[in-house]
Amino acid sequence: MANLSNGENMITASKHLVALFVDRFSRQWIVRDPEGRFWIVPSVENGWDHRQSLYPTEESALEPVPGQYIYMLDLPF
Amino acid sequence: MNAEQKRLEESGEQKAPWKKWGPYLSERQWGTVREDYSESGDAWNYFTHDQARSRAYRWGEDGLAGISDDQQRLCFALALWNGKDPILKERLFGLTNSESNHGEDVKEYYFYLDSTPTHSYMKYLYKYPQAAYPYSKLVETSRRRGRNEMEYELLDTGVFDDNRYFDVFVEYAKASPEDILIQISIHNRGTDPAELNVLPTLWLRNLWSWGGHPDKPALQQLAGATGQCVVKAVDAKLGERYFYCDGDASLLFTENETNTQRIFGVPNRSSFVKDSINDYIVHGQEGAVNPERKGTKVAAQYRLTVNPGQCQVVRLRLSDVPPASASTFGSQFEEVLHARREEADEFYKVIIPASLNSDQGNVIRQALAGMLLSKQFYNYDVDKWLEERGCDPFKPTRKAAPRNDQWHHMYNGDVISMPDKWEYPWYAAWDLAFHVIALTLVDPDFGKDQLKLMLRERYMHPNGQIPAYEWNFGDVNPPVHAWSTIFTYLLEKIQKGEGDREWLKSSFQKLLLNFTWWVNRKDRSGRNVFEGGFLGLDNIGVFDRSAPLPTGGYLEQADGTAWMALFCENMMQIAAELAMTDPEYADMGVKFIEHFLWIASSMTHLGNDTGMWDEEDGFFYDVLCLPDGQTQRLKVRSMVGLLPFCAATVFDGKVLAKYPEMQERIRQFLQARPEIRAAIHDPAKLGVADRRLASILDETKLRRVLAKMLDENEFLSPYGLRSLSRYHADHPYIFVADGREYRVSYLPAESDTGMFGGNSNWRGPIWMPVNALIIRALLQYYTYFGNEFTVECPTGSGRQMNLYQVAEEISHRLANIFLKGEDGRRPVYGGARKFQEDPHWRDLILFYEYFHGDNGAGLGASHQTGWTGVIARAMHLFATSTAEEFLGLGAKAGIVKVEPAQKRRRTRAAKKEVAV
Numbered sequence: 001m002a003n004l005s006n007g008e009n010m011i012t013a014s015k016h017l018v019a020l021f022v023d024r025f026s027r028q029w030i031v032r033d034p035e036g037r038f039w040i041v042p043s044v045e046n047g048w049d050h051r052q053s054l055y056p057t058e059e060s061a062l063e064p065v066p067g068q069y070i071y072m073l074d075l076p077f
Numbered sequence: 078m079n080a081e082q083k084r085l086e087e088s089g090e091q092k093a094p095w096k097k098w099g100p101y102l103s104e105r106q107w108g109t110v111r112e113d114y115s116e117s118g119d120a121w122n123y124f125t126h127d128q129a130r131s132r133a134y135r136w137g138e139d140g141l142a143g144i145s146d147d148q149q150r151l152c153f154a155l156a157l158w159n160g161k162d163p164i165l166k167e168r169l170f171g172l173t174n175s176e177s178n179h180g181e182d183v184k185e186y187y188f189y190l191d192s193t194p195t196h197s198y199m200k201y202l203y204k205y206p207q208a209a210y211p212y213s214k215l216v217e218t219s220r221r222r223g224r225n226e227m228e229y230e231l232l233d234t235g236v237f238d239d240n241r242y243f244d245v246f247v248e249y250a251k252a253s254p255e256d257i258l259i260q261i262s263i264h265n266r267g268t269d270p271a272e273l274n275v276l277p278t279l280w281l282r283n284l285w286s287w288g289g290h291p292d293k294p295a296l297q298q299l300a301g302a303t304g305q306c307v308v309k310a311v312d313a314k315l316g317e318r319y320f321y322c323d324g325d326a327s328l329l330f331t332e333n334e335t336n337t338q339r340i341f342g343v344p345n346r347s348s349f350v351k352d353s354i355n356d357y358i359v360h361g362q363e364g365a366v367n368p369e370r371k372g373t374k375v376a377a378q379y380r381l382t383v384n385p386g387q388c389q390v391v392r393l394r395l396s397d398v399p400p401a402s403a404s405t406f407g408s409q410f411e412e413v414l415h416a417r418r419e420e421a422d423e424f425y426k427v428i429i430p431a432s433l434n435s436d437q438g439n440v441i442r443q444a445l446a447g448m449l450l451s452k453q454f455y456n457y458d459v460d461k462w463l464e465e466r467g468c469d470p471f472k473p474t475r476k477a478a479p480r481n482d483q484w485h486h487m488y489n490g491d492v493i494s495m496p497d498k499w500e501y502p503w504y505a506a507w508d509l510a511f512h513v514i515a516l517t518l519v520d521p522d523f524g525k526d527q528l529k530l531m532l533r534e535r536y537m538h539p540n541g542q543i544p545a546y547e548w549n550f551g552d553v554n555p556p557v558h559a560w561s562t563i564f565t566y567l568l569e570k571i572q573k574g575e576g577d578r579e580w581l582k583s584s585f586q587k588l589l590l591n592f593t594w595w596v597n598r599k600d601r602s603g604r605n606v607f608e609g610g611f612l613g614l615d616n617i618g619v620f621d622r623s624a625p626l627p628t629g630g631y632l633e634q635a636d637g638t639a640w641m642a643l644f645c646e647n648m649m650q651i652a653a654e655l656a657m658t659d660p661e662y663a664d665m666g667v668k669f670i671e672h673f674l675w676i677a678s679s680m681t682h683l684g685n686d687t688g689m690w691d692e693e694d695g696f697f698y699d700v701l702c703l704p705d706g707q708t709q710r711l712k713v714r715s716m717v718g719l720l721p722f723c724a725a726t727v728f729d730g731k732v733l734a735k736y737p738e739m740q741e742r743i744r745q746f747l748q749a750r751p752e753i754r755a756a757i758h759d760p761a762k763l764g765v766a767d768r769r770l771a772s773i774l775d776e777t778k779l780r781r782v783l784a785k786m787l788d789e790n791e792f793l794s795p796y797g798l799r800s801l802s803r804y805h806a807d808h809p810y811i812f813v814a815d816g817r818e819y820r821v822s823y824l825p826a827e828s829d830t831g832m833f834g835g836n837s838n839w840r841g842p843i844w845m846p847v848n849a850l851i852i853r854a855l856l857q858y859y860t861y862f863g864n865e866f867t868v869e870c871p872t873g874s875g876r877q878m879n880l881y882q883v884a885e886e887i888s889h890r891l892a893n894i895f896l897k898g899e900d901g902r903r904p905v906y907g908g909a910r911k912f913q914e915d916p917h918w919r920d921l922i923l924f925y926e927y928f929h930g931d932n933g934a935g936l937g938a939s940h941q942t943g944w945t946g947v948i949a950r951a952m953h954l955f956a957t958s959t960a961e962e963f964l965g966l967g968a969k970a971g972i973v974k975v976e977p978a979q980k981r982r983r984t985r986a987a988k989k990e991v992a993v
Contacts, residue, residue, distance in 0.1 A: 017472070019467065022341045022342065022343055024341070024342040027344065029343055043343050043344045043345070043346050063341075064116075065341065066114035066135075066466070067114075067464065067465030067466060068286070068287040069335075070288075071287050072286050
């Protein structure tokens, strides 16, 4: 059996899945990056360059959008 | 060899891609599992018809009377607007599962009129009302109706009253594999002139929005054309194509991109989105379409006024030929169209037996048109789909998927025969095996490819399971793949003089995996008795057979076990065929003979003396095995109990003659286990022409089952065999568990429960595929027992028939569902007067999913030509074979075709012989 104590990569550091949401109230895309941070991404060319940070609260009504729409925003990850 | 046969040959030899373009566009992509990214898996309500015009699809496209290439990169379909509808008619409308009182149902009138197998010619008809389409009325009225009421149909709304509608015929004719002529003929059937916007639409499937496809394709208008408009399409893989629109049309360009404003409430990055043409036409939004005349979706706008009783024609052409000085729409257009029509007639003249009358020929031709026009490009990368949902099976942060997360190996991207491109626009494993039986009448290569596909590693699970359907690939469908395989092999062998042995060998290996999956997963006790759950028969049982039983315990299923007996027989057939040249298959033949004997005998003597055979009733039933070890037969007389009858196959003994050691091993096996011989038909007993019969039923049991099956008060209806005995109309089967009553009554029409979506019913109606299997079994028994074995048909009638005649009688009854009776009415249309009487409707045939158990009216999915199309094979079979021929050829009969005159003479002779 392999020496598990030396297996430093046996446990992957937990990363968040990149996810896309829509905030229908503010009519904006919200992106969760791999570090788990939330960003408002405007619906313009190179929207990611114009992102603003967001700190969702319990009141935030973020509606998940299917993963394939992430490509629509030309995100860098 | 006629022109279409030559095209088929060129296509088969890969000399010319005649099948590259075809009717591969779905009729419904919205509301499918593939497009569903909801947390709960509510596919119908996640991506709705209302969204479809505005939201780009992820996995496929849909449209009206459309075509695409075989990878669906470029699509063409028809859009219409009568000036009154709230939206363009770009796709068929229907009710979702929860909106209708009997499950999902398309609410449109459209007909598959003709198609050659290479799609060199196709004809489709759509009936478009001139008044506003009653979207809300259909939804609201249907929602109010209960399960015991009939469905609310489009004709019931009155929108077709006074014939205020257009008949829109769409014809396709291929000048070459890449040059497709399109003619749209619009007839005004009403009494007043009526305006219509005809919008032939070309678009590119959106592959660029989802990552991994950097080369965005494009459409752009070419300048300088006179008397026509031309759009150039450029796609990295497809190359360049030209879309020619005859006459004075306006080209309206937009992008096949989601209208995020409408769908998500977020402003669009570009103002040109999927529904912009709709907004331009219906809402008069001038700026909605791209003034630069480019995009990824374009419609040619023809504004027509059609006078009553008149017809106007729109011509188009989709081609790889760039614009030239020669006219695209000159006399050559008409000549090609005319030639393809004639070649289609010529092709079907060979297929449709001359002994059939014109009405019978019409039924066969429309059945085959439906089969061919139900081909669809089916695209589903399950791994990618799971990943996009955040359910990647190899990521630690994964969420649970609502379905199919055990099937991440699957990558489907092929043209597949669908059960119904609106109601069931996804493949279904056991349906497909039946489709092949009909499709091989016109295109054996396509049939073979379909069977091959399901066994490929991109489809079949690594554990050997064949995928059922997208709602749950892990569901269990009856194992009929091996039957369809040996049928298709023998067909080709007889037609070409040589079978495709390499294909058969390869299929055998994969089918072995599937067989082993069944044995290891569905035989709980290891006693050769099988479960399987609902096994495609939806609500046939007392309980939902796929759910935990209310009593606890489990079911030993008569159908599951019978299917496995048939599977063994088919594997024996394949092994025997291969063993004639490859000795190593002889051993596998013995293995399957022994396995068949174990399974067949277990049906009658297992379960603490509670076998599936009920001696008192003379019928097979499921056996309920309770947790305390007690067992009980569930005495529902249904198709479940007729399936053991279907597990019958005749063998000619050639392989045993070639390998005497094989025969010796079987002899020793049977000698050591006399109880097996006593329980079933004695496999050593020789029949006509020294044939052997593998059958669960011995002669006594066979006669008893036949007596019930052919009794008009039980299974035999005027239109084929019912799925549940009529006996239960007066004698419902009642089972009480935990104080709750479970009841099975004879329901000849729609289901009265929501079990399995409530959109199909196996408690009385007539289903084509199982009738086809029964006809097959009757012919097998006939070739073994011969003319001396006769039964009363119908039971109690005093008419004696041999089993060939019984099979023919059932086939005729089934065909009568679709044929005009002496009163000029087609039973399939029941009380629908428009269909029965109107000259523009009465010869249009719909091949429904199932049929009323007493009057033959069509029920369920209206365009399930899929397995109902098997009627074409049945009608063909009895028009081209004779009883004598069956006796002479055995298992090969029904594949060889005889001359019509010979058929008539021989049938009379055979009947005389029986009468003597």
